[in-house]
Structure formats: structure tokens, C-alpha cells
Amino acid sequence: MTMDISDASRTTTQTVTDYDRAKEVQAFDDTKAGVKGLVDAGIVNIPRIFIRPPEELVEELTSHQTNSQVPVIDLDGIRGNKLEEIVDQVRAAAETWGFFQVVNHGIPLNVLEEIIKGIRKFNEQDVELKKEFYTRDRTRNVRFNSNFDLHYSRTANWRDTLTISALASTDLDPNEYPEVCRDAVREYIKNVTKLGETLFELLSLALGLKAEHLQEIGCPKEYTLPCHYYPSCPQPDLTLGATGHSDPSFLTILLQDQIGGLQVFHDNQWVGVQPIVGGLVVNIGDFLQVVSNDKFKSVNHRVVAGHVGPRVSVACFFMGHNAEIPKSYGPIKELTSEENPPIYRDFLPSECFSKRFSMAVDDNSLLHQLKL
Numbered sequence: 001m002t003m004d005i006s007d008a009s010r011t012t013t014q015t016v017t018d019y020d021r022a023k024e025v026q027a028f029d030d031t032k033a034g035v036k037g038l039v040d041a042g043i044v045n046i047p048r049i050f051i052r053p054p055e056e057l058v059e060e061l062t063s064h065q066t067n068s069q070v071p072v073i074d075l076d077g078i079r080g081n082k083l084e085e086i087v088d089q090v091r092a093a094a095e096t097w098g099f100f101q102v103v104n105h106g107i108p109l110n111v112l113e114e115i116i117k118g119i120r121k122f123n124e125q126d127v128e129l130k131k132e133f134y135t136r137d138r139t140r141n142v143r144f145n146s147n148f149d150l151h152y153s154r155t156a157n158w159r160d161t162l163t164i165s166a167l168a169s170t171d172l173d174p175n176e177y178p179e180v181c182r183d184a185v186r187e188y189i190k191n192v193t194k195l196g197e198t199l200f201e202l203l204s205l206a207l208g209l210k211a212e213h214l215q216e217i218g219c220p221k222e223y224t225l226p227c228h229y230y231p232s233c234p235q236p237d238l239t240l241g242a243t244g245h246s247d248p249s250f251l252t253i254l255l256q257d258q259i260g261g262l263q264v265f266h267d268n269q270w271v272g273v274q275p276i277v278g279g280l281v282v283n284i285g286d287f288l289q290v291v292s293n294d295k296f297k298s299v300n301h302r303v304v305a306g307h308v309g310p311r312v313s314v315a316c317f318f319m320g321h322n323a324e325i326p327k328s329y330g331p332i333k334e335l336t337s338e339e340n341p342p343i344y345r346d347f348l349p350s351e352c353f354s355k356r357f358s359m360a361v362d363d364n365s366l367l368h369q370l371k372l
Helices: 006-012 021-031 034-040 054-061 083-096 109-124 127-131 179-206 286-291 349-356 366-370
Strands: 072-074 099-103 142-145 160-167 222-230 240-245 251-256 262-266 269-272 280-284 301-304 311-318
Touching (some): 034 160, 109 160, 109 251
Antiparallel strands (some): 099 280
């Protein structure tokens, strides 16, 4: 496929007086209809706020495709004689890729299918019903908007998001969830948080610690569930579904539909993560890279836009102790020594979130800021 960057070049050479980005962003935000509202209006050319800078588009022309594959780990036999083999596979993936997919993870296929359907239904219901949840107030447990960093990012991404945040140990009031996807989301959360505990046990063992270590320091204590809806895009070469970023979390479990579009930065190139029916994508977050003292890697990933859509994905970020009882984290003592001193200082997750929600998603300075 050839990429026509002439549209981007023309728009980005306009004078500042021709283009007031803040005004256009605010006008888009005020619709409360998100990117889907633009698609429903029948746009042919995407608004300038979504168009990537010309230098990024030119860079895409010289990027190389690869046939590499993110590791796939079969969790069948985890409670039996395959535990050691599975731990070895998790260790290798966490150290080299920072990403892996899991199959036979214990979450029924119908639970995965129902939440994908539910998120699609939420986004495709009457816009006035969606607007009831539209907010940029991060204290709300359930909130809908387009691009959390819309007002300070360099370019907006082609997606809308329903986000749910809570303690893993408690359920939200059922009435807080959108009715159209309430049952599907609640059932998925119950399953994915349980899987998160299992994965933290594997990661603890992979670090040479006792199985309960990461759970005991509260890594799975709180979660955030961003449910992304990526509408079809008339000019996918000019924008992204999600800008390249790493996750401000300990661990992320991602469910994606079969459309594809997720890419991981590995060996200086973007590698597509091929969807697996019934599979889940797992990636190491920034916080786990810190507490592992760089043994595990948190790597950049992104989502490309596409003509085919909508694409739906559901991420579960495990955030540690954040809102309820703030707790500081740093390199785990058992993983440091005179020969391997701490690389990072201690931090509060809330400190990192404050920075993350006041800067663009592609400003990957979090780990740099935490280095000693």
C-alpha cells in the first residue's frame, strides 16, 4: 500500500492563524460523540487534529516489516507438571519482548465474546445515552471520552474509550455500569482479575521469588479497564488508533477482537500482534520494570488505524496501591546487590498517574524520571 502524505503536508503548512488547534479540539470534545460521531457524519477527510506530523509519516515509508511473532504461552498444565516449563517461557518473554500471548488461560470463550459485543453495543447505541457517561473527571469510576490526553497531545488518536476503575477486591455498584454492557463487563472483570493473580504468581516465580511476592506487595490491588472502540478510518495512513507508548502499570492483560492492528516495538521495528481466537495479550508495565530492577522490560506498543472496523479491545491495567492506601514501590530488595544495585528510586503510583495525565501519551519519560 502506498501512503499519500500530501494531505498532511498541505494542512501542516498552513499558517497558525488558519489553524487554532485548541479551538478545534474543544469543538470536537464538546460534541461528546467521539470519533464515531465523525464517522456517522460521513466525513471523507479526517480532521487535522488527528493527522500525524509529516516527519512521522515519512518515517513510516522507510520502516521495515517483519515476520517475527510475539511468544505464545499455553497455560494448560499450570497447576500440574508443566509449571516450571511455563515459568521459563514467561521469564524469557518478559525479559526479551515484554509481551506474550496466553491461551488456555481459564476464561471461557463466551465471556470474551460477550464483552467485545457489549463494548460494541455501548458505542453503537443512541449517542444521547453515551453522552450521560462522557466526562474528563478521572474521579468517576465509569467514564466515556475520546483520547484522555486530547487537550495536550500533539495529535489525537482515532478511538473512543469507556473506562472503568475500581479495587480488584470490591465490585462497583451495578448501577454505575452502562446498562447495555453491564453484565458482560462485570463477568469479564471477575475473570480477568483472577487471571491477573495467576500471572503475578508466574512472574514472581520467574524473578526467583516466592509465588505470592508480587501479590503480597499489592500489584493486583487496583485495576483500570479501558475499553477501546476504533471506528473504520477513511484515511488510516494519516493517523493512529493509539500512539506508541508503554503502560504506567505493573501488568496489562489485553483482549482484542480478530481485526488486528496492535503492534509491539521489538528489535527496532514494529511487529504485529496477530489475534488468536480465545487468546489474551499480556505485557509488562513500567512499574514492573522498576520493581524488577530492569530484569523485565516494559516496551512501546501502538495501534494502527484501518479501513476495516470497528476494532474493539479491552485492556486491564493492574495498578498496585494507588487511591485507597498509597504505597511506595521500588526495586525489590531480593533482586538487588552490590553487584546489581538499584537502578530506580522509590515512587508512588499516584505520582506517576499525575504526570501521565498531564502530558501526551507519547512522552515516554516516566522510567527516565524514576532512574537514580
